[in-house]
Amino acid sequence: MTWTFSTEFERKGSRKIKRAIEEEFDSGGGFSTEKVGLLRTKLRYLPVMMWTAMTGCLGHSAERIVERKNLDHPIFKEIFYRPLHEGENWQKKDEETYNWLFSKLPTNLKLVRCIHGDAHIAWPMWVFDIERVKGEVDFLATKPFLTTSNEYDKKIGDKFGSLFSVGMPKGGEYVTLHGDEAINMITKHFGKLFDHNINVYKKFNTNFWFTIYYS
Numbered sequence: 333m334t335w336t337f338s339t340e341f342e343r344k345g346s347r348k349i350k351r352a353i354e355e356e357f358d359s360g361g362g363f364s365t366e367k368v369g370l371l372r373t374k375l376r377y378l379p380v381m382m383w384t385a386m387t388g389c390l391g392h393s394a395e396r397i398v399e400r401k402n403l404d405h406p407i408f409k410e411i412f413y414r415p416l417h418e419g420e421n422w423q424k425k426d427e428e429t430y431n432w433l434f435s436k437l438p439t440n441l442k443l444v445r446c447i448h449g450d451a452h453i454a455w456p457m458w459v460f461d462i463e464r465v466k467g468e469v470d471f472l473a474t475k476p477f478l479t480t481s482n483e484y485d486k487k488i489g490d491k492f493g494s495l496f497s498v499g500m501p502k503g504g505e506y507v508t509l510h511g512d513e514a515i516n517m518i519t520k521h522f523g524k525l526f527d528h529n530i531n532v533y534k535k536f537n538t539n540f541w542f543t544i545y546y547s
Contacts, residue, residue, distance in 0.1 A: 335360070335362065335363050335364070335365065335386060335544050335545070335546050336359040336360050336361070336362055336363075336544070336545060336546075337357070337358070337359045337360045337525075337529070337542055337543075337544055338359065338446075338542065338543055338544070338545050339353060339354055339357050339540055339541070339542055340442055340444050340454045340540065340541040340542070340543060341353075341540050341541070342540075345538070349536055349538060350540075352536065353532060353536055353538075353540060356532045356535075357529055357532055357542075358525055358528050358529055358532075360525050363522075365386070365407075365410070365412070366412045366492070366495050366496075367496075367518060367522075368382050368383055368386075368407075368413070369410065369412035369413040369414075369492075370412075370488070370492050370496075370515065370518070370519070371472075371519065371522065372413060372422065373415075373416060373488045373491075373492075374471075374477065374488075375468045375471075375472075376425065376426075376429050376464075376468070377429060377433060377462075377464055377465045377468055378465065378468050378469070378472075378522075378526070379426075380426050380429045380430050380433065381433070381455050381459065381465075382544060383405065383407050383413075383426075384397055384430065384453045384455075385452060385453050385454065385455060385542070385543045385544040386452070386544045386546075387405065387452065387453060388445075388446065388450030388451045388452040392405050392406055393451075394443055394450075394451040394452055394453050395443060395451060397430075397453060398441055398443060398453060403423070403426065403427045403430060404423070405423075408422065408423045408426075412491075412492070412495075416484065416487045416488065416491065433459065433462070433465075436459075436462055437456060437458065437459065438458060439456050439458060439539065440456075441453050441454065441455060441456070441541075442454035442456075442541050442543075444541075444543055446543075446545040446546075452543045452544070452545065453543065454541035454542060454543040455541060455542055455543070456539055456540070456541050457529070457530070457533040457539055457540055457541065457542060458539050460526070460530045460533065466530070469523055469526040469527055469530065470523070470527075471523070472519050472520060472522050472523025472526070473520065473523030473524055473526075473527050474523070476516050477515055477516050477519035477520070478512045478515055478516055480512070485512075488515070489511060489512045489515065492515060493510065493511040493512060493514070493515065494510075494511075496510075496514045496515060496518055497509065497510050497514050498513075498514045498517045498518060500517070529542070
């Protein structure tokens, strides 16, 4: 299953601005659910926003998440979305993170339906004005996700390194990166993707929402 970002707007508003935002907004070009688990090994806010936006396609009620009645989501049963530290409880932390983000929003989350009929949560772009959220974007865009000197990073590499590869031109040739190199390229791509879309949001100075559909 491949995921892409999508925009949502208020019914009222300038069609011209909507079209301009849609033209500049980066949908991400497709990514796998496993990459959300990779991000969660170091981040708190972006992964929670991502899996709640995906929720309609993952067999859970988006309505119940918006109402904060049930965050016992299928993603917590996936092997790629499990903590590397023994005794750590991601579900409890993710519930706390979601409720904290929810409390900081000046506008509501939206419930939208994709072409497959599944209900999805759409987050307002305003969420990137929250310092902790923007800090995670900056980390992805400017820092290596993994370093060779960190024992925890080695555990991340052992778990996820075999799942991903990235093709790119290098030294006049086209090479395929694996392991830590691929992970650092993938996470930097997410940072640049989020950063680009934040700049679109700031450029037009109008709030809109984003969600994640599968294609």
